[in-house]
Amino acid sequence: xxxxxxxxxxxxxxxxxxxxxxxxxxxxxxxxxxxxxxxxxxxxxxxxxxxxxxxxxxxxxxxxxxxxxxxxxxxxxxxxxxxxxxxxxxxxxxxxxxxxxxxxxxxxxxxxxxxxxxxxxxxxxxxxxxxxxxxxxxxxxxxxxxxxxxxxxxxxxxxxxxxxxxxxxxxxxxxxxxxxxxxxxxxxxxxxxxxxxxxxxxxxxxxxxxxxxxxxxxxxxxxxxxx
Amino acid sequence: xxxxxxxxxxxxxxxxxxxxxxxxxxxxxxxxxxxxxxxxxxxxxxxxxxxxxxxxxxxxxxxxxxxxxxxxxxxxxxxxxxxxxxxxxxxxxxxxxxxxxxxxxxxxxxxxxxxxxxxxxxxxxxxxxxxxxxxxxxxxxxxxxxxxxxxxxxxxxxxxxxxxxxxxxxxxxxxxxxxxxxxxxxxxxxxxxxxxxxxxxxxxxxxxxxxxxxxxxxxxxxxxxxxxxxxxxxxxxxxxxxxxxxxxxxxxxxxxxxxxxxxxxxxxxxxxxxxxxxxxxxxxxxxxxxxxxxxxxxxxxxxxxxxxxxxxxxxxxxxxxxxxxxxxxxxxxxxxxxxxxxxxxxxxxxxxxxxxxxxxxxxxxxxxxxxxxxxxxxxxxxxxxxxxxxxxxxxxxxxxxxxxxxxxxxxxxxxxxxxxxxxxxxxxxxxxxxxxxxxxxxx
Numbered sequence: 093x094x095x096x097x098x099x100x101x102x103x104x105x106x107x108x109x110x111x112x113x114x115x116x117x118x119x120x121x122x123x124x125x126x127x128x129x130x131x132x133x134x135x136x137x138x139x140x141x142x143x144x145x146x147x148x149x150x151x152x153x154x155x156x157x158x159x160x161x162x163x164x165x166x167x168x169x170x171x172x173x174x175x176x177x178x179x180x181x182x183x184x185x186x187x188x189x190x191x192x193x194x195x196x197x198x199x200x201x202x203x204x205x206x207x208x209x210x211x212x213x214x215x216x217x218x219x220x221x222x223x224x225x226x227x228x229x230x231x232x233x234x235x236x237x238x239x240x241x242x243x244x245x246x247x248x249x250x251x252x253x254x255x256x257x258x259x260x261x262x263x264x265x266x267x268x269x270x271x272x273x274x275x276x277x278x279x280x281x282x283x284x285x286x287x288x289x290x291x292x293x294x295x296x297x298x299x300x301x302x303x304x305x306x307x308x309x310x311x312x313x314x315x316x317x318x319x
Numbered sequence: 320x321x322x323x324x325x326x327x328x329x330x331x332x333x334x335x336x337x338x339x340x341x342x343x344x345x346x347x348x349x350x351x352x353x354x355x356x357x358x359x360x361x362x363x364x365x366x367x368x369x370x371x372x373x374x375x376x377x378x379x380x381x382x383x384x385x386x387x388x389x390x391x392x393x394x395x396x397x398x399x400x401x402x403x404x405x406x407x408x409x410x411x412x413x414x415x416x417x418x419x420x421x422x423x424x425x426x427x428x429x430x431x432x433x434x435x436x437x438x439x440x441x442x443x444x445x446x447x448x449x450x451x452x453x454x455x456x457x458x459x460x461x462x463x464x465x466x467x468x469x470x471x472x473x474x475x476x477x478x479x480x481x482x483x484x485x486x487x488x489x490x491x492x493x494x495x496x497x498x499x500x501x502x503x504x505x506x507x508x509x510x511x512x513x514x515x516x517x518x519x520x521x522x523x524x525x526x527x528x529x530x531x532x533x534x535x536x537x538x539x540x541x542x543x544x545x546x547x548x549x550x551x552x553x554x555x556x557x558x559x560x561x562x563x564x565x566x567x568x569x570x571x572x573x574x575x576x577x578x579x580x581x582x583x584x585x586x587x588x589x590x591x592x593x594x595x596x597x598x599x600x601x602x603x604x605x606x607x608x609x610x611x612x613x614x615x616x617x618x619x620x621x622x623x624x625x626x627x628x629x630x631x632x633x634x635x636x637x638x639x640x641x642x643x644x645x646x647x648x649x650x651x652x653x654x655x656x657x658x659x660x661x662x663x664x665x666x667x668x669x670x671x672x673x674x675x676x677x678x679x680x681x682x683x684x685x686x687x688x689x690x691x692x693x694x695x696x697x698x699x700x701x702x703x704x705x706x707x708x709x710x711x712x713x714x715x716x717x718x719x720x721x722x723x724x725x726x727x728x729x730x731x732x733x734x735x736x737x738x739x740x741x742x743x744x745x746x747x748x749x750x751x752x753x754x755x756x757x758x759x760x761x762x
Binding site for chain 1 (some may be wrong): 351468473508514515517524530533534536540542544
């Protein structure tokens with residue numbers, strides 16, 4: 093384990109050191125201390141390394157992550173794991189807006205609550221939130237799975253494409269073209285796998301599934317009232 | 320009186336309810352859908368044609384054409400980037416997506432731009448191998464939809480352009496209709512084949528200039544502060560938007576006026592939202608000057624650049640470079656008269672064809688249909704684009720020399736006069752034969 097003091101040694105040094113692991117991994121385990129809410133911590137990583145951030149972060153922690161596992165022992169600001177391609181990001185605390193925005197792959201686990209627009213425009217990532225999520229989550233979500241063990245706010249899945257949403261608690265309202273769908277055996281399997289990987293003890297059978305009604309996929313003037 | 324001999328009133332067409340307007344009313348009534356099209360504003364607006372160069376005489380002396388050097392080089396991204404973009408000519412190729420454009424068209428743009436010593440730009444949908452391979456300098460657009468966005472391509476780029484807006488539809492997103500969603504386009508955008516693909520009007524993970532500053536920090540951290548970061552804005556409030564882009568940390572501001580084209584949006588949007596390019600430049604330059612950032616943060620102007628005179632005028636008003644989209648498409652074969660018969664079958668005609676969103680382009684440029692794409696030879700089309708870029712450059716040099724400048728960037732507002740009150744007011748250039756423009760001296 094190599095420890096990096098962000099306050100003392102600076103953001104550029106941290107990221108360039110971690111990013112350099114993409115050409116040759118010299119150390120598997122990294123610890124970042126004194127993050128003090130800094131932005132863009134551990135972004136652009138592209139190596140199978142483990143990074144533990146001891147404290148809370150600002151915007152875009154683990155942004156565009158590839159291959160790395162980033163574990164934040166605190167809360168995160170907006171855009172955690174935005175556009176993640178692969179790997180894993182675990183947040184012990186809460187997440188601000190846009191968690192996992194546009195992410196293409198990998199697993200994002202938020203053990204607290206996530207704010208509004210969680211999973212906005214997600215393109216293949218799996219997101220598991222142990223707590224609640226805010227309004228407009230999964231807006232225009234294209235692919236992947238969003239699992240919410242608590243409640244969802246207003247306009248869940250508005251203008252949804254092919255992403256699948258699973259919510260255990262209540263949904264305040266569904267967005268345009270988002271509907272409840274049957275939970276079939278294959279969905280139970282997806283939930284089992286994701287809940288296990290997210291270290292969540294919720295039961296798959298407790299979740300409802302939501303997806304796109306696919307009525308807005310091609311423009312039709314008779315649907316104009318939905319916009 | 321013989322009724323047959325009574326003079327009759329001639330039928331008079333209404334200027335307000337003209338034939339084109341009435342046709343649009345009938346079309347709207349029949350379909351219930353607004354008109355969608357490609358391209359930029361077609362209405363007449365004050366433009367570079369309303370400015371003239373004064374040339375040299377006794378008070379200034381000219382440089383010899385074909386003999387004395389007139390430098391055209393420009394460096395973009397000198398503020399923060401470790402590797403700024405160095406261009407032989409101050410004319411770049413604007414962002415146009417693979418999806419909106421065919422693969423061969425993108426390749427042609429890359430070939431032509433590279434041969435002329437300038438950059439080309441990706442678009443919505445990500446970076447294709449064709450354009451990366453054939454573009455010596457490629458600007459990677461970072462768009463609200465983030466279709467096809469991935470960090471590997473980001474790191475391959477020579478510059479990153481954060482698209483906040485574009486002149487044809489400032490404040491609006493886009494729509495790539497299902498007809499153009501081939502297997503490849505669908506895969507790149509992670510969406511099912513054949514559905515309409517909405518491109519968002521705002522970014523999903525930041526709002527406002529304070530957030531944008533942090534987003535830029537993230538992009539720089541991911542790319543090791545190597546490449547310039549541009550911010551592209553549509554022409555709406557150019558003074559404040561330019562100032563905020565600089566505040567957010569831009570290396571380059573790309574400012575697109577309403578004549579700038581789009582792959583597809585509502586006609587009402589194209590024609591009724593935004594500012595003419597001519598009205599954008601001076602406020603943007605003023606913002607840079609007020610911040611002490613003119614020439615420190617480079618300004619690229621686009622929207623209706625067609626000739627070397629347009630290039631020279633934009634530079635004289637304070638831009639560092641210009642960008643072309645529609646003109647580049649024409650150079651590689653868009654709206655070519657040789658396809659007139661087919662344009663007629665589509666209900667259009669040469670020069671007016673703008674249903675780019677339908678994917679039926681006879682010229683093979685704005686289509687994903689294999690048969691139509693095969694009509695464009697990327698090598699030949701690339702050569703035509705190179706030739707055109709060379710002509711633009713030679714024309715601009717000719718004018719600069721005539722004004723006594725040995726560098727295109729030495730052109731200045733004092734080299735210009737305005738032909739109309741509107742142009743004088745927008746460009747803050749004296750009306751021809753006077754030393755006055757509207758607003759000067761408070762009147």
